[in-house]
Amino acid sequence: MPDLLLDIKGLETHFKTPDGIVHAVNGVSFGLKEGETLGVVGESGCGKSVTMLSVMGLIPSPPGKVVAGEAFFVGQDLLKMSKDDMRHVRGAQISMVFQDPMTSLNPVLTVGFQLEEPLMLHLGMTRSQARDRAAELLGMVGIPNPKERLNDYPHQFSGGMRQRVMIAMALSCSPQILIADEPTTALDVTIQAQIMDLVKRLRDELGMTIIWITHDLGVVAGLAKRVMVMYGGYIIEEASVNELFASPTHPYTLGLIQSLPRVDQDQHKKLYSIEGLPPTLYQKPTFCPFAPRCKWAMERCWKENPVLETVGPEHRVACWVDTKTGRNR
Amino acid sequence: MATANKKDTMLRVDNLVKHFPIYRGLFQKQVGAVRAVDDISFDIKRGETLGLVGESGCGKSTTGRAILQLYRPTSGKVDFDGVDLVHLKGEELRRTRRKMQMIFQDPYASLNPRMTVGAIIGEPLIVHNLASGKEVEDRVKQLLELVKLNPAFSSRYPHEFSGGQRQRIGVARALSLQPSFIVCDEPISALDVSIQAQVVNLLEELQEQFNLTYLFIAHDLSMVRHISTRVAVMYLGVMVELADRAGLYESPLHPYTKALLSAVPIPDPIAEAGRKRTILEGDVPSPANPPSGCRFRTRCPIAEKLCAESRPEFREVTPGHFVACHLVK
Numbered sequence: 001m002p003d004l005l006l007d008i009k010g011l012e013t014h015f016k017t018p019d020g021i022v023h024a025v026n027g028v029s030f031g032l033k034e035g036e037t038l039g040v041v042g043e044s045g046c047g048k049s050v051t052m053l054s055v056m057g058l059i060p061s062p063p064g065k066v067v068a069g070e071a072f073f074v075g076q077d078l079l080k081m082s083k084d085d086m087r088h089v090r091g092a093q094i095s096m097v098f099q100d101p102m103t104s105l106n107p108v109l110t111v112g113f114q115l116e117e118p119l120m121l122h123l124g125m126t127r128s129q130a131r132d133r134a135a136e137l138l139g140m141v142g143i144p145n146p147k148e149r150l151n152d153y154p155h156q157f158s159g160g161m162r163q164r165v166m167i168a169m170a171l172s173c174s175p176q177i178l179i180a181d182e183p184t185t186a187l188d189v190t191i192q193a194q195i196m197d198l199v200k201r202l203r204d205e206l207g208m209t210i211i212w213i214t215h216d217l218g219v220v221a222g223l224a225k226r227v228m229v230m231y232g233g234y235i236i237e238e239a240s241v242n243e244l245f246a247s248p249t250h251p252y253t254l255g256l257i258q259s260l261p262r263v264d265q266d267q268h269k270k271l272y273s274i275e276g277l278p279p280t281l282y283q284k285p286t287f288c289p290f291a292p293r294c295k296w297a298m299e300r301c302w303k304e305n306p307v308l309e310t311v312g313p314e315h316r317v318a319c320w321v322d323t324k325t326g327r328n329r
Numbered sequence: 330m331a332t333a334n335k336k337d338t339m340l341r342v343d344n345l346v347k348h349f350p351i352y353r354g355l356f357q358k359q360v361g362a363v364r365a366v367d368d369i370s371f372d373i374k375r376g377e378t379l380g381l382v383g384e385s386g387c388g389k390s391t392t393g394r395a396i397l398q399l400y401r402p403t404s405g406k407v408d409f410d411g412v413d414l415v416h417l418k419g420e421e422l423r424r425t426r427r428k429m430q431m432i433f434q435d436p437y438a439s440l441n442p443r444m445t446v447g448a449i450i451g452e453p454l455i456v457h458n459l460a461s462g463k464e465v466e467d468r469v470k471q472l473l474e475l476v477k478l479n480p481a482f483s484s485r486y487p488h489e490f491s492g493g494q495r496q497r498i499g500v501a502r503a504l505s506l507q508p509s510f511i512v513c514d515e516p517i518s519a520l521d522v523s524i525q526a527q528v529v530n531l532l533e534e535l536q537e538q539f540n541l542t543y544l545f546i547a548h549d550l551s552m553v554r555h556i557s558t559r560v561a562v563m564y565l566g567v568m569v570e571l572a573d574r575a576g577l578y579e580s581p582l583h584p585y586t587k588a589l590l591s592a593v594p595i596p597d598p599i600a601e602a603g604r605k606r607t608i609l610e611g612d613v614p615s616p617a618n619p620p621s622g623c624r625f626r627t628r629c630p631i632a633e634k635l636c637a638e639s640r641p642e643f644r645e646v647t648p649g650h651f652v653a654c655h656l657v658k
Contacts, residue, residue, distance in 0.1 A: 043521040188384035193592035220593025222601040259526040261555035263593040273526035
């Protein structure tokens with residue numbers, strides 16, 4: 001499909017550990033259209049971050065290894081690129097913002113130096129050009145007195161301000177795709193609201209394509225156009241954001257949405273809860289990874305792993321059961 | 330929850346202050362203090378859940394610990410069932426502690442990795458001379474069943490359990506002395522979304538079964554709305570608003586409460602699209618050097634001259650609804 005900016009096919013990533021091989025990502029395929037915001041939702045260990053790190057060539061190897069799959073970005077397979085070529089893509093064309101703004105900046109270098117580095121490396125700017133652009137970027141992400149603050153070290157910024165610096169850095173080379181890996185999880189809600197407001201503004205101004213990884217369905221509801229739900233290293237449901245919240249179809253998505261209390265509604269009744277624990281991923285399951293926790297699980301669910309099937313316009317689900325009737329789909 | 334004795338006050342906190350001194354220089358002279366909790370007063374009624382919310386660093390955990398005398402308050406009174414805890418010492422304090430327990434935030438750090446689950450849950454019983462030998466074993470098994478864990482797990486070590494299971498162990502330990510009051514310090518914020526509902530349901534069931542009183546400290550305002558009878562909001566060491574659940578969420582009075590509520594994402598794209606957010610500017614000031622007058626004035630969208638001059642009194646504006654703001658009539 002030519003209109004896809006990023007096209008991932010059959011991605012599989014393993015980690016070797018002393019306890020055995022962890023099957024972190026088990027054949028993930030999805031496309032990303034230009035200008036869209038894709039939300040990736042799931043609990044810790046579901047493979048959402050590892051999927052994106054695999055695409056970016058950032059899986060530490062060993063112990064990790066991308067064992068199968070293709071990742072096409074403007075006609076090139078990112079997974080087959082040399083390390084040098086990949087360095088030109090990373091940061092310049094696809095960039096990433098990470099969860100922890102406290103550890104992703106180098107504490108012994110000034111913020112200015114760290115912002116100028118990619119500008120000189122990727123865009124061939126001189127030091128003084130880069131300095132002007134860095135100040136401009138800091139201003140763009142809403143940091144007061146950007147020129148003076150270039151000389152400050154990361155510890156002189158608060159958590160929210162550091163995350164703004166990270167965003168400025170990620171946007172410095174005008175990338176085509178921004179991958180944000182839980183960028184607001186470590187922040188307080190009022191600061192999270194500031195950052196989300198900033199990202200929405202920049203997205204509209206710059207027409208950015210964004211992949212937003214989070215465990216917070218509320219964040220996704222406010223930001224994404226399309227959502228992918230991951231569980232046990234698989235995509236189990238994918239739909240437009242309105243469709244997903246209006247008619248969640250996979251039992252896991254359904255349970256997740258029902259289990260969340262809402263700040264705008266008074267529901268003082270027992271919360272719906274999904275019993276049991278997420279899978280450990282030491283074996284690649286031959287059956288549905290959610291079956292052990294699923295109240296609809298049938299015989300077939302224990303025998304075959306369901307594949308993603310289209311159930312509506314742009315709505316795909318990997319489940320054998322129709323949760324409305326409780327029977328085979 | 331017992332409704333018959335709702336009016337009965339279990340805990341009364343009067344003008345509680347906790348300052349942490351800052352020492353500098355060769356002779357470790359005190360140069361200032363972090364004013365973590367600065368003159369707050371409230372009460373907790375028997376059988377209720379008081380939710381305590383606020384952003385990181387606002388003093389909510391310090392308040393919880395100062396109530397239990399884990400931190401000795403700088404000044405103020407904590408009256409628990411007619412006993413002033415602040416002046417209790419040694420054996421008397423130890424005996425009173427049986428009635429008040431704590432559940433901690435981090436289920437990975439709050440369990441000793443070198444003790445078996447049975448030893449962890451049984452230790453309070455032995456320390457307080459309430460049981461010995463076989464009695465302890467039986468009681469541990471009972472407690473494990475109570476928190477829905479397999480009683481056979483008592484010989485295992487904490488690392489063999491997931492986060493949610495560990496938090497259940499923490500709950501069992503807190504219950505071992507049959508307390509009447511439990512401080513829950515962010516008990517679910519380290520857990521995955523699908524596990525949070527499990528733990529919250531458990532806490533609610535136990536409350537009903539044993540008529541427990543909770544101080545539920547959290548930053549997740551949606552969950553606090555679900556679990557609390559009344560809710561208190563803190564900002565930079567002071568309490569800014571306290572009301573019953575409906576009053577606080579349906580008609581918040583303090584500008585900070587309003588901003589905080591509007592910042593919480595709602596897991597519903599349609600509700601999200603129609604929301605008007607109050608985005609607070611800037612960050613929370615340092616508690617070592619808080620602003621004069623009202624502490625929220627530096628970020629308050631409606632602050633006036635008066636707000637910088639005097640500290641607003643925490644007063645009851647409608648029955649049971651307390652607020653500290655000059656501009657609320």
